[in-house]
Amino acid sequence: MAVVDFGVVAMASCLGEPYDVAGEGQRLGVNTHMVKTMGFQTLHKAPSGVTTADFGVSAAAAALARAGLNTSDVDLLVTASGNLPEYLHWDLSTAIARDLGLRDTPTLCLTQACLSAVLAFETIAGLFLTRSELQTVLLVSAERVSDAHVNRLGNGTTADSDGAVAAVVRRGHQSLRWLASEQLTDPTYSDFFRLEYGGNAAPVAPSGRSNRDVDHGHSIFNFFRGDADRFSAYATMTNARIAEAIDGACKRADVQRADISRVILLHANQVAMRNAAAALNVPLEQTNAELAAALGHFGGMDPLVSLDVMMERGELRPGDLVALAGMSSGLHWFCTLVEV
Numbered sequence: 001m002a003v004v005d006f007g008v009v010a011m012a013s014c015l016g017e018p019y020d021v022a023g024e025g026q027r028l029g030v031n032t033h034m035v036k037t038m039g040f041q042t043l044h045k046a047p048s049g050v051t052t053a054d055f056g057v058s059a060a061a062a063a064l065a066r067a068g069l070n071t072s073d074v075d076l077l078v079t080a081s082g083n084l085p086e087y088l089h090w091d092l093s094t095a096i097a098r099d100l101g102l103r104d105t106p107t108l109c110l111t112q113a114c115l116s117a118v119l120a121f122e123t124i125a126g127l128f129l130t131r132s133e134l135q136t137v138l139l140v141s142a143e144r145v146s147d148a149h150v151n152r153l154g155n156g157t158t159a160d161s162d163g164a165v166a167a168v169v170r171r172g173h174q175s176l177r178w179l180a181s182e183q184l185t186d187p188t189y190s191d192f193f194r195l196e197y198g199g200n201a202a203p204v205a206p207s208g209r210s211n212r213d214v215d216h217g218h219s220i221f222n223f224f225r226g227d228a229d230r231f232s233a234y235a236t237m238t239n240a241r242i243a244e245a246i247d248g249a250c251k252r253a254d255v256q257r258a259d260i261s262r263v264i265l266l267h268a269n270q271v272a273m274r275n276a277a278a279a280l281n282v283p284l285e286q287t288n289a290e291l292a293a294a295l296g297h298f299g300g301m302d303p304l305v306s307l308d309v310m311m312e313r314g315e316l317r318p319g320d321l322v323a324l325a326g327m328s329s330g331l332h333w334f335c336t337l338v339e340v
Contacts, residue, residue, distance in 0.1 A: 040293055055143075073136050117139075125181075138167075162298070245334055
């Protein structure tokens with residue numbers, strides 16, 4: 001069971017402007033059949049000039065207001081973002097702290113791709129354990145796609161979106177209470193999903209090339225030297241390891257997977273959501289597949305956005321056990337269990 005006791009007092013989300021995925025697919029020249037098969041309906045784009053930090057500040061301010069708290073009540077700010085930052089040698093957490101008006105408040109910036117927001121709960125648990133004076137933590141997960149570097153539709157397989165979600169976390173709070181987290185890692189695939197250009201290895205793309213030209217699915221297929229059986233086995237393994245991560249978290253919390261009321265995953269396409277549900281042996285309706293299609297993919301903040309929406313809709317009841325889970329580049333598989 002959890003060695004520290006804390007829960008979520010309030011949550012709030014701030015999303016970009018909605019765009020029809022089918023229309024965006026036509027504009028970007030993506031295969032229409034592929035877009036339809038993947039099942040995304042809407043994606044969200046930041047208005048011109050709105051930054052990752054802007055989204056984070058808006059979500060944080062709304063969450064604090066819902067909790068009836070002021071910035072002076074925040075003992076620690078934790079931010080999570082797996083996307084490209086606005087600037088190099090720059091800290092998103094301090095930018096959000098500055099714009100919120102937080103003064104002399106410690107901050108932590110988590111940037112480990114799509115697992116950062118969900119695994120932040122375990123990081124916060126450790127901080128509660130080691131810092132007895134810590135009472136209230138503000139968790140902000142914000143993502144903004146760089147259209148100069150990636151195709152939002154990923155050749156039809158995704159619908160990358162912009163926005164932020166914030167959660168006010170307090171020691172001793174009994175709703176949305178953290179129970180356990182689990183992380184599994186296989187570094188064999190550490191280069192999957194990377195952007196080729198802009199880092200130290202290749203600061204500038206060759207003439208006529210850009211990150212937008214990279215087809216990650218094709219790159220992964222090439223990793224297996226075009227062996228369809230190995231590629232299929234890899235795909236099956238990725239879903240099985242999500243189940244393994246969930247089971248690991250359940251073991252830590254001394255519960256069973258059968259006790260879980262809802263499994264809230266990263267917002268993948270509908271094909272991937274169905275495959276994940278099958279691997280977990282749960283009905284698709286027990287996941288957040290409907291929200292994934294309706295909202296788009298916001299990187300690591302997906303499970304928290306879906307959790308926020310489900311709580312607002314009244315779909316979750318006190319005592320429900322919820323698994324926040326997924327797979328991240330690295331490769332990592334992860335899960336955090338919370339009790340409503």
